[in-house]
Amino acid sequence: MHMPLEDTLGRNLLAANQHRADHNREHFDAWKLLCLNVMSSPGAGKTSLLERTITALSPELAMAVLEGDMTTQLDADRLAAVGVPVVPITTGRACHLDAAMVSGGLTLLQQRLDPAALDLLWVENVGNLVCPAEFEVGEHLKVALLSVTEGDDKPLKYPVMFREADCVLITKIDLLPYVPVDVSRIEEHVRAVNPRAQVFRVSAGTGQGMGEWHRWLLATVREHAASQPPALVNA
Numbered sequence: 165m166h167m168p169l170e171d172t173l174g175r176n177l178l179a180a181n182q183h184r185a186d187h188n189r190e191h192f193d194a195w196k197l198l199c200l201n202v203m204s205s206p207g208a209g210k211t212s213l214l215e216r217t218i219t220a221l222s223p224e225l226a227m228a229v230l231e232g233d234m235t236t237q238l239d240a241d242r243l244a245a246v247g248v249p250v251v252p253i254t255t256g257r258a259c260h261l262d263a264a265m266v267s268g269g270l271t272l273l274q275q276r277l278d279p280a281a282l283d284l285l286w287v288e289n290v291g292n293l294v295c296p297a298e299f300e301v302g303e304h305l306k307v308a309l310l311s312v313t314e315g316d317d318k319p320l321k322y323p324v325m326f327r328e329a330d331c332v333l334i335t336k337i338d339l340l341p342y343v344p345v346d347v348s349r350i351e352e353h354v355r356a357v358n359p360r361a362q363v364f365r366v367s368a369g370t371g372q373g374m375g376e377w378h379r380w381l382l383a384t385v386r387e388h389a390a391s392q393p394p395a396l397v398n399a
């Protein structure tokens with residue numbers, strides 16, 4: 165059967181990316197490190213969430229961040245300011261991180277610390293509700309954010325992102341009194357495309373709902389660590 169060139173190219177590209185992503189995940193598993201890929205449209209609150217969550221959980225978890233941005237290091241600087249090791253990954257014209265970029269970021273991270281000493285690696289993806297969902301980077305779980313100001317129809321209009329997500333955070337809930345949106349409709353639409361996702365309502369601004377998200381996160385990190393096979397010890 166004849167296949168259009170762009171389909172073949174697209175599939176080859178995704179297959180090559182998947183191969184690299186699997187390789188990244190092998191490293192994460194060897195280090196017993198949980199990797200989360202955090203995605204959303206621009207400005208939904210990824211960096212703000214990480215600032216608050218990393219500050220709250222750093223007494224309990226050793227964390228680092230790979231920070232994807234098209235041009236600046238602004239988000240990397242914000243996160244470094246909360247005291248976490250951050251490696252900026254500048255994507256140039258690319259609207260998403262891919263597995264090769266994350267692999268490059270890991271090499272830089274290894275020059276600064278031993279990843280096996282970490283519990284959790286955050287990857288903040290480029291702000292975009294479409295492309296990042298197509299390119300695995302080796303993460304164990306995908307976290308998608310959707311702010312209440314974006315409207316309740318977005319899970320239906322951008323289903324790939326929300327279908328792929330293991331966890332969906334409905335963000336900026338402190339703005340609900342000022343925005344004509346029904347938060348339960350947002351949740352209904354998330355569940356319509358993905359009934360298995362964990363859904364939390366949070367505000368990184370006021371802290372509302374953050375406790376529940378943090379408890380889930382701690383339990384997930386601990387479950388993941390417990391599920392990893394014990395390291396081989398040389399006799």
Ligand SMILES: Nc1nc2c(ncn2[C@@H]2O[C@H](COP(=O)(O)OP(=O)(O)OP(=O)(O)O)[C@@H](O)[C@H]2O)c(=O)[nH]1
Nearest residue numbers: 205206207208209210211212291336338367368369
């Ligand atoms: N009211 C309110 N504003 C928030 C909240 N979280 C983030 N913001 C604001 O939303 C704007 C964007 O937040 P960021 O954390 O930079 O969003 P982002 O998703 O990291 O943005 P990109 O990395 O550029 O895609 C900033 O002005 C934040 O102060 C929140 O919970 N409540």
Ligand SMILES: [Mg+2]
Nearest residue numbers: 210211239288
């Ligand atoms: Mg950001």
